[in-house]
Amino acid sequence: MDTIEIVVHISEKLKNRRRKNMVDALEREDGIVSAEFCPLRHHLMLVRYDTHMFSSVNLLAMVKSQNVKARLMARCNW
Numbered sequence: 001m002d003t004i005e006i007v008v009h010i011s012e013k014l015k016n017r018r019r020k021n022m023v024d025a026l027e028r029e030d031g032i033v034s035a036e037f038c039p040l041r042h043h044l045m046l047v048r049y050d051t052h053m054f055s056s057v058n059l060l061a062m063v064k065s066q067n068v069k070a071r072l073m074a075r076c077n078w
Contacts, residue, residue, distance in 0.1 A: 003033055005048040006056050011069035014042065022066050029062070044073065 014022070019037050022045070026035040031053030038044040049059055056072055063070045 002051045003048050004051050005046055006059065007073035008045040008047060008063050008070050009073050010043050010045060025066065026062065
């Protein structure tokens with residue numbers, strides 16, 4: 001498995017429950033290794049995924065499908 005982690009900037013201020021629901025929804029997907037919001041920067045979501053199953057564009061679309069404005073910030077190879 002080749003994984004990569006991206007940082008997704010979420011424009012809206014989300015409550016804890018909404019952030020948890022977004023993380024849970026992503027982590028249920030095959031190919032998503034982990035998803036979490038930064039503890040001190042609640043508008044940044046870190047998502048690690050299998051590059052053979054998703055592209056960053058696919059992943060961003062999955063986040064946006066949860067009715068939030070989002071954009072990619074950066075990504076790091078692991």
